[in-house]
Amino acid sequence: MTFWPSPLSQTAYNHAVQITPALNALVTAIATDYDYLRETLRETAAADPQFTGRLLGMLGKGLEKKSVDLAISRFDYFVNDDADVRGAGGLRMVEMNCIASSFACLSARTSDMHRHLSAHPAVDGGQKGKMPPNRAGQELARGMAAARREYERLHSSEGTVTVMVVQPGERNAYDQDLLRFELWDTHAVEMVRLSLREIAEVGRVDKEARLWVRLEGREVEVSVVYYRAGYAPTDYPSEMEWDAREMMEGTLAAKCPSVAMQLVGTKKVQQVLDHDGEVERFIAEKDAREVRKTFAGQWSLGEGEGGEEVARMAIEKPAEFVLKPQREGGGNNLYGQEMKEALQKMKPSERSAYVLMERIRPVVVKNVLVREGRFEETEIVSEFGVYGVGVAVKSGLVENYAAGTLLRSKSASQDDGGVAAGVAVLDSPVLVD
Numbered sequence: 001m002t003f004w005p006s007p008l009s010q011t012a013y014n015h016a017v018q019i020t021p022a023l024n025a026l027v028t029a030i031a032t033d034y035d036y037l038r039e040t041l042r043e044t045a046a047a048d049p050q051f052t053g054r055l056l057g058m059l060g061k062g063l064e065k066k067s068v069d070l071a072i073s074r075f076d077y078f079v080n081d082d083a084d085v086r087g088a089g090g091l092r093m094v095e096m097n098c099i100a101s102s103f104a105c106l107s108a109r110t111s112d113m114h115r116h117l118s119a120h121p122a123v124d125g126g127q128k129g130k131m132p133p134n135r136a137g138q139e140l141a142r143g144m145a146a147a148r149r150e151y152e153r154l155h156s157s158e159g160t161v162t163v164m165v166v167q168p169g170e171r172n173a174y175d176q177d178l179l180r181f182e183l184w185d186t187h188a189v190e191m192v193r194l195s196l197r198e199i200a201e202v203g204r205v206d207k208e209a210r211l212w213v214r215l216e217g218r219e220v221e222v223s224v225v226y227y228r229a230g231y232a233p234t235d236y237p238s239e240m241e242w243d244a245r246e247m248m249e250g251t252l253a254a255k256c257p258s259v260a261m262q263l264v265g266t267k268k269v270q271q272v273l274d275h276d277g278e279v280e281r282f283i284a285e286k287d288a289r290e291v292r293k294t295f296a297g298q299w300s301l302g303e304g305e306g307g308e309e310v311a312r313m314a315i316e317k318p319a320e321f322v323l324k325p326q327r328e329g330g331g332n333n334l335y336g337q338e339m340k341e342a343l344q345k346m347k348p349s350e351r352s353a354y355v356l357m358e359r360i361r362p363v364v365v366k367n368v369l370v371r372e373g374r375f376e377e378t379e380i381v382s383e384f385g386v387y388g389v390g391v392a393v394k395s396g397l398v399e400n401y402a403a404g405t406l407l408r409s410k411s412a413s414q415d416d417g418g419v420a421a422g423v424a425v426l427d428s429p430v431l432v433d
């Protein structure tokens with residue numbers, strides 16, 4: 001964590017929170033358009049058949065009958081160092097996360113800790129000012145409870161459980177358990193943690209396509225499947241894990257996310273959305289305009305899409321771009337000299353697995369990083385995330401809201417980020433203008 005909260009522009013904060021419902025609408029709308037996903041991801045899937053290709057192959061194999069969908073996303077931004085000319089406080093979107101967006105609970109705890117410290121008489125100095133409330137954990141749990149309620153209403157059932165799909169040996173279990181406890185304490189909803197492998201062993205689908213899991217001494221119906229795993233190829237070490245994913249995808253249970261929604265979060269779809277008219281296909285033009293104010297330049301490296309020329313541009317000016325594969329979780333992007341050499345070595349067909357993005361230069365501030373009991377005063381950059389919750393019943397959104405925030409900071413000298421990747425730490429914002 002950081003010792004102090006870090007400054008964040010009030011304008012940027014407001015804009016990011018305000019556009020969140022439009023972004024929820026955007027990602028849920030794209031997730032219903034299988035043809036769009038297939039077309040957009042065709043080349044990418046061919047270049048990454050073991051993962052993106054495999055997920056894409058699952059599209060439409062599931063259930064035709066519409067049920068409840070739960071979208072829990074996180075939209076991540078840097079605040080750009082330039083003068084703000086777009087009226088969004090310098091916000092630039094780094095990425096949209098449509099699966100396993102973590103840290104909602106620990107983020108809210110970090111806000112609480114910073115508020116406590118800043119008021120404590122023994123602590124002097126650092127940032128003082130407006131620290132916005134952050135109820136991310138509660139807001140996510142509220143969305144899950146709503147999805148369960150809609151499921152039970154639609155399918156005339158009661159006493160269903162929710163499942164959190166986890167990685168075996170998960171290190172972020174505390175963030176996850178706080179969510180489970182909130183769900184139980186506030187909504188009396190039971191959530192059980194199971195790995196994909198365990199689900200393959202204890203899960204079954206009945207004739208009506210309901211999902212059931214066998215727990216100690218009982219078998220229970222599942223209304224919501226919340227994935228905190230399944231976003232990386234390493235989450236599927238054998239066919240058993242893929243089988244479990246496919247089994248759940250074909251059930252009435254609300255998937256958070258569905259395979260379609262997970263694919264919306266690919267770097268490729270985000271790159272295509274940067275093209276004129278793409279966001280506007282899915283949401284109202286006035287909302288699209290506000291969303292677009294946060295976009296950074298992205299380019300296709302696809303063979304038929306001018307990828308050759310784009311690669312040349314990046315090789316000439318490696319400091320100005322980031323190369324992104326279709327992966328999640330931090331530590332996968334390439335920068336600078338390393339990016340240049342990789343692009344020079346790749347065959348055109350291999351390049352299609354990546355997109356190129358303009359390198360954002362975020363505002364640099366001073367703070368104290370606290371890690372493994374050591375304090376280090378240093379220059380940092382912060383990545384601001386806003387959680388979004390959408391509950392769709394037969395495609396219409398019955399809940400759509402911004403669900404709290406996350407601030408993660410890292411030393412300004414680091415290229416890539418990610419708390420779980422061991423680079424960034426948890427922070428919270430103090431709003432300035």
Ligand code: ADP
Nearest residue numbers: 095322327328329330357358359360416417418
């Ligand atoms: P992941 O799915 O691995 O989290 P991201 O797109 O968030 O992928 O990239 C990981 C990290 O790389 C980010 O947290 C950020 O620190 C850095 N990064 C990503 N895109 C850019 C960019 N356009 N400019 C500068 N840094 C970036």
Ligand code: MG
Nearest residue numbers: 076095329330
């Ligand atoms: Mg990220």
